[in-house]
Amino acid sequence: MRPSAVRLLNILVPVKRAVDYAVKIRVNPQQTGVDLNVKHSMNPFDEIAVEEAVRLRERLKDAVKSIKVVTIGPPKASETLRTALAMGADSAIHVEIPESAPAPEPLGVAQALRAIIQREKEGAGVDLVIMGKQAIDDDAGQTGQMLAGLLGWGQATFASKVEVDAAAKTAVVMREIDGGSEEIRCRLPLVVTTDLRLNEPRYASLPNIMKAKKKPVEKLTAAELGVDFTPRLETLKVTEPPTRVGGGKVESVDELVAKLKEAGFSAV
Amino acid sequence: MLRLLRQGLRWRRPYSSVAASDIEHFKTILPPHAILSTVSPSSLPSSELDQYNNDWMGKYRGRATTVLKPKTAQQVSDIVRWCAGHDIPIVPQGGNTGLVGGSIPLQDELVVSLANMNSVRSFDPVSGILVADAGCILQSLTDYVAPHNHIMPIDLGAKGSCHIGGNVATNAGGLRLLRYGSLHGSVLGLEVVLPDGTILDQLTSLRKDNTGYDLKQLFIGAEGTLGIITAVSILTPPSPQASNNVILALPHFDNVQPLYRAVKRQLSEILSAFEFIDRTAYNLAVKHGQGRALSDEDVEGAECFVLVETSGGRREHDEEKLEDLLSSLMDSDEPLINTGVLSQNPAQFSSLWALREGITEAVSKEGKAYKYDISIPLASFKTVVDATREHLRSKGLLGEHAVTHVLGYGHVGDGNLHLNIVAAAYTQEIQDALEPFVYEVVASYRGSISAEHGIGAMKTHALHYSKNDASIEWMKKIKTLFDPKGIMNPGKVLE
Numbered sequence: 001m002r003p004s005a006v007r008l009l010n011i012l013v014p015v016k017r018a019v020d021y022a023v024k025i026r027v028n029p030q031q032t033g034v035d036l037n038v039k040h041s042m043n044p045f046d047e048i049a050v051e052e053a054v055r056l057r058e059r060l061k062d063a064v065k066s067i068k069v070v071t072i073g074p075p076k077a078s079e080t081l082r083t084a085l086a087m088g089a090d091s092a093i094h095v096e097i098p099e100s101a102p103a104p105e106p107l108g109v110a111q112a113l114r115a116i117i118q119r120e121k122e123g124a125g126v127d128l129v130i131m132g133k134q135a136i137d138d139d140a141g142q143t144g145q146m147l148a149g150l151l152g153w154g155q156a157t158f159a160s161k162v163e164v165d166a167a168a169k170t171a172v173v174m175r176e177i178d179g180g181s182e183e184i185r186c187r188l189p190l191v192v193t194t195d196l197r198l199n200e201p202r203y204a205s206l207p208n209i210m211k212a213k214k215k216p217v218e219k220l221t222a223a224e225l226g227v228d229f230t231p232r233l234e235t236l237k238v239t240e241p242p243t244r245v246g247g248g249k250v251e252s253v254d255e256l257v258a259k260l261k262e263a264g265f266s267a268v
Numbered sequence: 269m270l271r272l273l274r275q276g277l278r279w280r281r282p283y284s285s286v287a288a289s290d291i292e293h294f295k296t297i298l299p300p301h302a303i304l305s306t307v308s309p310s311s312l313p314s315s316e317l318d319q320y321n322n323d324w325m326g327k328y329r330g331r332a333t334t335v336l337k338p339k340t341a342q343q344v345s346d347i348v349r350w351c352a353g354h355d356i357p358i359v360p361q362g363g364n365t366g367l368v369g370g371s372i373p374l375q376d377e378l379v380v381s382l383a384n385m386n387s388v389r390s391f392d393p394v395s396g397i398l399v400a401d402a403g404c405i406l407q408s409l410t411d412y413v414a415p416h417n418h419i420m421p422i423d424l425g426a427k428g429s430c431h432i433g434g435n436v437a438t439n440a441g442g443l444r445l446l447r448y449g450s451l452h453g454s455v456l457g458l459e460v461v462l463p464d465g466t467i468l469d470q471l472t473s474l475r476k477d478n479t480g481y482d483l484k485q486l487f488i489g490a491e492g493t494l495g496i497i498t499a500v501s502i503l504t505p506p507s508p509q510a511s512n513n514v515i516l517a518l519p520h521f522d523n524v525q526p527l528y529r530a531v532k533r534q535l536s537e538i539l540s541a542f543e544f545i546d547r548t549a550y551n552l553a554v555k556h557g558q559g560r561a562l563s564d565e566d567v568e569g570a571e572c573f574v575l576v577e578t579s580g581g582r583r584e585h586d587e588e589k590l591e592d593l594l595s596s597l598m599d600s601d602e603p604l605i606n607t608g609v610l611s612q613n614p615a616q617f618s619s620l621w622a623l624r625e626g627i628t629e630a631v632s633k634e635g636k637a638y639k640y641d642i643s644i645p646l647a648s649f650k651t652v653v654d655a656t657r658e659h660l661r662s663k664g665l666l667g668e669h670a671v672t673h674v675l676g677y678g679h680v681g682d683g684n685l686h687l688n689i690v691a692a693a694y695t696q697e698i699q700d701a702l703e704p705f706v707y708e709v710v711a712s713y714r715g716s717i718s719a720e721h722g723i724g725a726m727k728t729h730a731l732h733y734s735k736n737d738a739s740i741e742w743m744k745k746i747k748t749l750f751d752p753k754g755i756m757n758p759g760k761v762l763e
Contacts (some may be wrong), residue, residue: 013748020613039613042613203563203609203610203611203616205563206516206598206607206608206609208709209594210598223546
């Protein structure tokens with residue numbers, strides 16, 4: 001038997017199925033939300049999170065014991081898990097909610113993730129959570145911070161570079177902040193949220209897509225986790241921003257000046 | 269003999285250049301901003317006309333003094349009638365994205381740009397029939413019909429600049445031909461200004477119309493030598509509800525044929541593109557940042573690549589078919605493919621396509637390109653590319669000093685290979701080494717020397733490699749019948 005690494009990392013990557021960013025968003029006629037009958041894919045920040053976990057394993061080799069992805073969503077969210085598994089995650093958890101259920105809010109999601117992490121403790125536990133800094137559908141950008149708060153863990157948000165020392169159980173994270181970047185050293189366990197510059201996610205190769213089909217996906221419900229996804233917020237109305245009014249052509253400089261004056265501009 | 273002599277004289281007839289008096293007349297037809305001329309009194313600097321006198325590759329250069337930009341078919345007719353009466357030769361010009369110099373003046377012909385004729389005349393969302401001015405940009409038509417759940421039956425790399433009129437005039441093929449057929453099928457009607465100024469209105473929108481000779485077919489692919497197309501009636505298919513694509517890496521070229529058969533059999537009606545990219549073309553596209561590549565280890569040992577696209581009505585159905593195909597390919601005892609990538613979202617879908625569509629651009633960034641667009645049997649794609657490379661090597665022209673790359677890519681489904689030779693500069697020596705060599709190779713396969721790019725100014729002398737004497741004679745008779753004065757795009761298609 002070969003000697004096992006002193007410390008083994010278990011990474012959890014929460015991912016969300018969201019309307020694809022290339023889709024033109026339309027408000028539904030009832031003005032209660034956006035048209036969801038469009039192409040969905042993995043939230044781009046979460047894709048970066050999965051990529052980072054896979055790269056950590058490529059760098060740290062056997063020191064990364066497991067990469068588990070988790071999603072909370074309707075049955076179709078399982079496709080998102082398959083994509084993450086094809087990118088290199090080992091196993092997945094699908095917390096399934098009904099197709100018609102309202103989307104869970106950040107606090108509910110953070111509570112569910114905490115429940116999953118506590119459940120995992122019975123096994124190998126979780127040392128590192130890597131997740132998107134926000135989802136591009138609701139743009140809340142709160143879940144990572146709430147999860148760290150609920151668990152009492154450290155947090156390194158908006159990461160543009162992550163280095164983990166598995167043996168020392170520490171991480172050095174470069175954060176995107178106003179006007180530059182900030183390097184922080186953290187102790188594991190830790191919640192990292194990813195920013196755009198962290199990496200460029202890979203394509204899922206065919207052999208890996210085939211392998212992903214055989215990887216285990218565990219299904220759970222909110223009740224089994226003891227959490228409640230009932231929204232605490234009420235959406236009153238969703239409307240499109242006013243359409244941009246096109247410009248006009250003028251025939252002469254005088255006309256231009258007149259129009260500018262009309263619009264309230266004057267020479268200084 | 270006398271007839272031949274006369275014909276010969278006719279082709280050498282002296283043409284008139286655009287004079288100040290002509291400009292005066294054009295001012296009665298067009299508003300001032302639609303006339304660009306270096307002739308006095310407007311006397312623009314000739315640089316203003318550069319974009320009309322040069323092709324985008326920098327290979328062809330005209331000396332036109334005047335560009336007219338009419339907005340209606342009547343204006344086009346008035347212009348042509350005047351030119352016919354004054355022996356002024358005309359070059360009709362669309363988006364100027366052609367590859368064979370068909371839209372560039374050979375000398376100082378009058379350029380008639382259709383760019384201002386850019387309105388959609390009608391669209392019937394039930395039948396999918398679109399009637400549009402010739403100067404509509406292909407991409408804008410795609411955007412126009414998209415909300416009605418239709419797509420244009422053609423798609424090509426130049427879609428952001430090329431005009432539908434130019435597409436029809438050159439019988440452009442492109443990426444969707446495998447699925448939707450050629451423009452000879454999807455164009456239902458045309459409005460054409462004939463070389464005497466007559467407006468030939470055949471702008472019908474009938475699927476079926478067997479009433480005599482189908483004249484519009486003559487203008488499809490005539491490259492503006494028989495008249496100026498001013499409007500197009502075209503059948504647009506319903507847009508697929510789901511599209512997927514995959515790039516496959518193949519260890520040998522020999523696997524392309526069996527792979528194509530397997531893909532056709534398993535995907536059947538949802539197969540919408542099957543594109544071939546050889547290793548050299550792939551490397552160039554990646555080098556010049558055209559889309560993202562497979563990982564290095566995936567690319568290792570691949571001799572060529574194939575891009576397969578599916579378009580269908582139901583995503584689950586299509587994905588299941590595609591995945592069945594891919595698993596059977598991967599699990600086979602003697603796999604036809606090394607590996608591949610399957611796009612997971614629209615962004616990846618686009619970037620896989622960008623890799624294929626960006627080859628043209630990558631090639632022009634790499635150097636000066638000699639482009640041959642040939643139809644040959646699929647099995648001979650690699651042989652022809654290799655033979656061309658070896659031929660250049662034997663002439664001592666392969667290397668940093670002359671030809672740097674010989675590459676092939678194209679539409680497997682249509683038997684259409686794009687053979688590109690990238691050189692440091694355009695030289696007569698390379699030209700002589702390539703021609704007639706390439707044309708003779710093509711002729712030996714009974715292939716076509718121009719599958720979809722047309723003849724233009726580049727290949728008139730080589731037409732006989734693909735068309736026999738009788739065919740060319742009758743083409744000349746048709747040209748003379750429509751254009752007895754020879755003013756319409758002279759020197760193109762026919763010598």
